[in-house]
Amino acid sequence: MTNPNWFRTSYRRNLVDMHIEDWNPEFLSQFDPDKYYENLVRAHVKSPMIYLQSHVGHCNWDTKSGHRHQSFTDCTKKMQRLFDLCHQGGMDVVAYYSLIYNNDAYVAHPEWRLLDINGHGTRFDTGKGQYFGGSRYGLCCPNNLGYRDFVLKQLDEIFDLFTLEGIFLDMLFWTRPCYCDACKARWKAEHGGDIPTIINWNDPTWRAFQAKREEWMQDFAMMVTNKIKSRNPNCSVEHQFSTMMHGWRQGVNQNISIASDYCGGDFYGGAPQHSVACKLYYNMTANQPFEYMTSRCYPGLREHTTTKTEDMLRLSVMSTLAHHGAALLIDAIDPKGTLDSRLYDTYGKIYADAEKLEPYMEGKLVQDVQVLFNLEGKYNPDVNNVAVGTPRAADDSSPHTNAVMGACRSLQQMHIPFGVFSNWKPEKAEGAKVIVLADAYDLPQNAVEYVEKFVSDGGSLYMSGRVNPELVQKLTGIRLDGAFQAPMTYMAPTADGQPLFTDHNRDYPFAVTCGLQKMVMPNNFHGTVLATTVLPYDPPAQNGELHPDPSDGFDYTAPNARFASIHSNPPGRFTDIPSLIKTTYGQGTVVYSAAAFEMLDRPATAPLFANIMSLLIGTRQWSFASNAPQQVEIIEFEASEKNRRYINLINSQDSFQIPAICDFDVSVKLDAAPSQILSLPDETPLPFIYENGYATFHVAKLPICNFYAVEI
Numbered sequence: 001m002t003n004p005n006w007f008r009t010s011y012r013r014n015l016v017d018m019h020i021e022d023w024n025p026e027f028l029s030q031f032d033p034d035k036y037y038e039n040l041v042r043a044h045v046k047s048p049m050i051y052l053q054s055h056v057g058h059c060n061w062d063t064k065s066g067h068r069h070q071s072f073t074d075c076t077k078k079m080q081r082l083f084d085l086c087h088q089g090g091m092d093v094v095a096y097y098s099l100i101y102n103n104d105a106y107v108a109h110p111e112w113r114l115l116d117i118n119g120h121g122t123r124f125d126t127g128k129g130q131y132f133g134g135s136r137y138g139l140c141c142p143n144n145l146g147y148r149d150f151v152l153k154q155l156d157e158i159f160d161l162f163t164l165e166g167i168f169l170d171m172l173f174w175t176r177p178c179y180c181d182a183c184k185a186r187w188k189a190e191h192g193g194d195i196p197t198i199i200n201w202n203d204p205t206w207r208a209f210q211a212k213r214e215e216w217m218q219d220f221a222m223m224v225t226n227k228i229k230s231r232n233p234n235c236s237v238e239h240q241f242s243t244m245m246h247g248w249r250q251g252v253n254q255n256i257s258i259a260s261d262y263c264g265g266d267f268y269g270g271a272p273q274h275s276v277a278c279k280l281y282y283n284m285t286a287n288q289p290f291e292y293m294t295s296r297c298y299p300g301l302r303e304h305t306t307t308k309t310e311d312m313l314r315l316s317v318m319s320t321l322a323h324h325g326a327a328l329l330i331d332a333i334d335p336k337g338t339l340d341s342r343l344y345d346t347y348g349k350i351y352a353d354a355e356k357l358e359p360y361m362e363g364k365l366v367q368d369v370q371v372l373f374n375l376e377g378k379y380n381p382d383v384n385n386v387a388v389g390t391p392r393a394a395d396d397s398s399p400h401t402n403a404v405m406g407a408c409r410s411l412q413q414m415h416i417p418f419g420v421f422s423n424w425k426p427e428k429a430e431g432a433k434v435i436v437l438a439d440a441y442d443l444p445q446n447a448v449e450y451v452e453k454f455v456s457d458g459g460s461l462y463m464s465g466r467v468n469p470e471l472v473q474k475l476t477g478i479r480l481d482g483a484f485q486a487p488m489t490y491m492a493p494t495a496d497g498q499p500l501f502t503d504h505n506r507d508y509p510f511a512v513t514c515g516l517q518k519m520v521m522p523n524n525f526h527g528t529v530l531a532t533t534v535l536p537y538d539p540p541a542q543n544g545e546l547h548p549d550p551s552d553g554f555d556y557t558a559p560n561a562r563f564a565s566i567h568s569n570p571p572g573r574f575t576d577i578p579s580l581i582k583t584t585y586g587q588g589t590v591v592y593s594a595a596a597f598e599m600l601d602r603p604a605t606a607p608l609f610a611n612i613m614s615l616l617i618g619t620r621q622w623s624f625a626s627n628a629p630q631q632v633e634i635i636e637f638e639a640s641e642k643n644r645r646y647i648n649l650i651n652s653q654d655s656f657q658i659p660a661i662c663d664f665d666v667s668v669k670l671d672a673a674p675s676q677i678l679s680l681p682d683e684t685p686l687p688f689i690y691e692n693g694y695a696t697f698h699v700a701k702l703p704i705c706n707f708y709a710v711e712i
């Protein structure tokens, strides 16, 4: 039996992509398990993830149920040799297996295919192979009984031949609504009728279909997890969960986390995405540490010979460690089966430094502000009543996701301790000083009830934009009457709100390009109006140009034919309609903003958002503070059993070379002066001062990451 706890102490992982076909006898012909293993040793890898199969479907073992990779000679023996070498070297082996994405199965069994509304499989694609969802990639439907049976047989073969600590199952998501016979039959049996064809978030049948897609994906994932556990209960299961914040189309909510021992997935979005994904994983995973994967290729896996700089790889690994997550770097094999050992020398430098920090991976993440991510809100309410299969239906935008990312960006830049939690487990926000609902439309009832009680019991809440109107009305008395129909709106501070707005004032109000809700105030409103709504000048009643020239094709009667200023829509109509208010509910405090302005990446956004957060916590104080530049991210863990705090600093500049950030202070809130503050991992004591409840130390230089321990 294998060690069921291997992943709890494993922070240095790697994966080598091997999606290689076999039509050329050269392909994978030079795969050498000893050389592969030497690279792992050189890279200081603790837990390699190794391909037993790929999106191509070819199996790297002598399979009976599928297609063995023809040019990868002696593949079973070579893979067993590699696994044995890793085990002898004290490494944990995780097997890679691609679900749904399987070209062999797609070709051999047309009846297994995932089909779009026109009955086309995924290799039917006008994108000519450039689109990730199609053409090169053959997808099988997880509802197809034949495919499900095939997957179970493949897993049995793997366990008959290999000893492994864990399995990673890739590609557990839908790329589109499936209209195959298996899905049609299952929908008819479980719901009745035909699968809906109009995306309409107000239609109960469409919503039921989306819920079924999530449920079916969980059912498929659980079938695989249960099979693996039946062969080895100690074998860890991780399903691909980079999809956590992707659009509704993928049918992923908490379903993948439920089927996994720990959360993990691959990301390519740079430092801001890294920061948010780690924090959401932290609150979504069944067990710590979560796993954060990214490629050594730049900008992504499409460029096989372009590699990230050492600075970029180090930033990626250390950002994960700063969140106490496990880092995984993805390489891609050369078609002939070789690896570039120079890369593993670079990994080795970074992972050797990471290894020294592993003893400090303990404690709980400090999350003064908790930003809610609604796993059921990954769609755009403005793209509604659209037929599946039309170009508009391909819209994958989610204003809620943008608003969450924006709120987190502001909190990170202003050095306010924060976390990200989901509607699935709202209780993860327990202990937070402030909850943020950023354009959080369509919040499920359990989350609404949690938030209401949180505020009623004395918590503080920030809400913005289209958050459930019933919740806004209950907590503030204000009724929302839809968004202003204007090309641009503004938030103008009142005298009470002016201190929040820094450079913006009534004459030069804060510009909003993301929609602003119209508040209808109750007669007995007992709160404070912090900002009002300003609209652009109305076009003149006589709309058309004075001297139109019909021959040039321009519509001289269009609403925007007349304007105040040709490049912009400056503020013109100053209303008394509030756009930002503060009030109380029960024992708690609420701020509602009619615009989810936090999604706008503007110079004034972060200061305004931080000032609102400070207004919400009142006389309480943040767990840390800093005068560091916005590019510094600060993460704190509290290890109360050891009377220790960990302060981790990340230089989150996304560039090939990362310049150091110098000369700033970090202050940690403590009830009494600490005994010492240590620089990690060498544990060198640092000078500090303790005053006003904060211990403050100076950071002379932050190259890419610095780690500290505060001993109480």
Ligand SMILES: [Zn+2]
Binding pocket: 113, 114, 115, 141, 142, 143, 144, 178, 179, 180, 181, 182, 183, 184
């Ligand atoms: Zn299907």
